Amino acid sequence: MLEFLYLIPLFPLLGVVLNTFVLRGQPEKLVGGVAAAMVGASFVVAAGAFFQLLGMPAESRHFEQELFRWIVVGNFSAQAGFLADQLSMIMMLVVTGVSFLIHVYSIGYMHGDAGFRKFFIYLNLFVFFMLLLVMGSNYLVMFVGWEGVGLCSYLLIGFWFTDELKASAGKKAFIMNRIGDFGFLLAIFLLWTTFGTINFREIEPMAQAYPVGAGVITAICLLLFMGATGKSAQLPLYTWLPDAMAGPTPVSALIHAATMVTAGVYMVVRSNFLFSLSPMAMDVVAWVGGITALFAATIGLVQTDIKKVLAYSTVSQLGYMFLACGVGAYTAAVFHLMTHAFFKGLLFLGSGSVIHGMSDEQDIRFMGGLKDKMPTTYKTFLVGTLAIAGIPGLAGFFSKDEILWKTFESHNYALWAIGATAAFCTAFYMFRLLFLTFFGKFRGSKAQEHHVHESPKLMTIPLIVLAVLSVLGGYVGVPHALGGHNNFHEWLLPILSETGEHAGAHHGVPTAEYVLMAVSVLIALIGIFVAKSWYLGKSSLVESLGKSGTRNLLYNKYWVDQIYDTMISQPLVKLSEIFARYVDQGTVDGSVNGLGATVSGIGGIVRKVQTGVTQNYAVIMSLGVVLLLGTLLWSVLG
């Protein structure tokens, strides 16, 4: 199947073409069905390729497919090519698999929307670009995918663009991402000038020649990470992601939880051979990730919009992944990326189901008691909540615990404490969300109560599948301490340069690991208990909490948006006003007017010449001839 690698991104692209040109005016089922089938076909090919890769010996598990010479200018050359190895294979499976489920779900969710076909065109286009991003064999192909998913994200956030707020959320996402992209682009330039190539597998051996801590490598890594903070919504560029919830909920699930936002993590892991050479960059990654994990989790504690809670949760979980990267536990990062795609995709789709059933209500203060009215949604949502909270036996437990353990093991105790605190917050806000939504009395309007219904099969089946994955997905990476083999780790290991690697094998009695595991489970249980005692059955607390100063600070997201507005946006606007008035209208317009006068002056001459009097043309031509011949003859005689 590996030789058909190119088919994987081609199918979704075909879906775009079909839906754009052929299926115009066709019924929804056909439009959505074709779009979903295309992604499904990609998944099948990816699965085939995966098994073929699995059959190869571990050290030769890579397949590079050169498609064509893409750009050759001067001594710069870039190939368009794909790379299938242990890492990109996992990404391909996650992207196509989760996308397929979300496509199916969307057929139900977007039913009746005026932009139904457009939605699926964008969604397929997104999958195409996402696959380019993870499959590219060099940084430039990755960058094309990177920009492409950014575009699709913009289009889909502002999908209901007639709403001004939603349209500007799209713009915000785009601009925040551009800031990060700038860093990524500079990193690519620097990679080219340093190594003379941008191909991953060519750079890797060359990078080994550099000493640990080499300045240029650190610069490259920091610039790459700057790109990652934009795309993966880390401090300080995270503010776009909560606003991105303005898009349709399947988009939030697919792009802003399961796939696109993890692109930054993928990029850092992909570049692990560079990051491992730069302890400083690693520290930056670890600390930014750790702080973001806690910071976003605290904001999530008090949000009242169901999707906003999940959005901050996503930012926080992405922080965990970067934390893992920063302490050199790349496999843990990818493992958590995968399990997160399952349970966060599930939670978002679940919230979509709730919103759907609640006639577009998103505020959890006006929900409650949906447990019996939407049983499937409730049960699957519960699974997702347990998984993200880190309850043993579910996927999130294994992956999050591995990150915390690796952080501890690498002697970053402060970061471990931050991560553990964030884990407490996570358990708390997720159960708060669960209790407020599904338990207690119904707090919405009569009309909503009358309307509440379980979602159609097309939506609940993907929920069930993702719930199953949220449970089973963790068992590919059961740690040795719990008697597992951590197959996931073994699979990825050949292409990663993990720092704490030697620790993987030595295990006598992993007492410390057991203790830490117990601690994190305890933390999660306390979080759940607090949430239960505060919110279960006492809906009065829902309102009364609004008074305290801390809550205000958290509810207003540490005023970061306002700070950005006053510190950056407003001064920029002021500055541009100054520029507009003095530089543009004064200097530029002045000089343009001056130039205009000159041009008009010249234009006057030109126009005088261009009056249409042929003789004048001939005169000027003759002058030109004289000048030309003069210079030529001068070069011979002079």
Add this chain to the structure above:
Amino acid sequence: MDSGDFMGVLPELIVVVTALLAILADVASKGRNPSAAQGVTVLGLAVAAAVALISPSEQTMLMAGQLFNDGFSAWFRALFAVAGLATAIFSPLYLTHRKIRLGEYYSLLAMCVFGMMVMSAAANLLLFFVGLETMSIALYVLVSFRRDDAASVEGGLKYLVLGAFSSAFLLYGMALIYGGIGSLDYVAIGEALRQSDGIGPMTVTGIGLLLVGFAFKVSAVPFHFWSPDVYEGAPTTITAFMSTGAKAAAFVGLIRVFGVALILTSEHWTTALSVMAALTMTVGNFVALRQTSVKRMLAYSSIAHAGYLLVGIVAGTPQAFAAAGFYLIGYALMNLGAFGVLMLINQRGKGDYSFESLRGMGTVYPVLGLMMSVFMFSLIGIPPTAGFFGKLYVFSAAIEQGHLWLVIIGLLNSAVAAYYYLKVVSTMFMAKPEGDVAISQPFAYKAVLAISSLLIIVIGLFPDQLVTAMLRAVP
């Protein structure tokens, strides 16, 4: 003429036969219905283009060394035929609207294509001149084809007078070169220059006059004055054809004569040519900036594009010529497309070409608007379009030869150009449509537009394929 020669000039023969058949078809319809002539022309040019592309093009000479049969002539013969084909498909809509029912229009169009083919394949200055005049005389008539329109007739006359003026320089230059070097044959001239150690005043004067002739045809400043008036007055179909096909033919000649045969004398004319290139880019752009008529804007901007192309000639390496070839192909696609959309929209209302007439048409006809945006983005040079890579290749070839300041001027000019090209897009999408917006869109017409916009994107996505082909084809 052996069979190899015959096969080599088959595209030319097909075009000549097409021209004659078009006249016959017109006679057969008693001059009342030009569609027969149009059909013959479309078919003939399509066949000629196909033959030009599939016929083997090894680096050989034809007709006792009179014609090149290389990759460059193959590509450009095909390009001219395609440009003529597109023009022929665009024409009925335009001509019917203006009640012109003369079938010889198509015959003249085919004759033009024939002249261009000879220009691009000629290996001898005299033969080049014959090709040039064949094209030009047909164009003089075509420009003034709207006999009831003063601007059209005036444009044709101006073109004729100034064309004759420039031809005189060209011919005199050839005579002096013959006097100085002793041959009109490109290969022989190159060989003689290799043998000699420097050239005298007579030869250099000849070269200078020859350059004037070429500069006139590619409308380089200060020999460009004819082109705005002529482009404005000519039927828009012919403007589109001239600004793409005729310009490309002159550039291929320029590459063969100055880029190959006379390249050893480049120290004498490179400076003059780079000044000309800088002036041409700048004047073309700045005057285009102030136009209120889209047709006139495109006319001036085509002067600017000639300036970018001259940068490639200044660079003077095979890479630069391949880049120029790439640029010419891309430019033909986007400019024909831009004029095509303009003429479609122009059917309505007063029939002027003001920016106003485009208002909101992109929202009324989204596909048309999208295609126009592709053409405009490509004309600006935004990736991933053919226009971007054309500029990239030309400029990078120039930088390699150390012409940094020329490239800087070129880049600044590209930025200026963005303004007036984007104005087209923004007028089409941001403004509200006014008045009657109904236009007819014949299938073949739209197909040409769709294919050119697609090709622009495809070339923009896979530029290496075309530029490699050009590198192989370059003389």
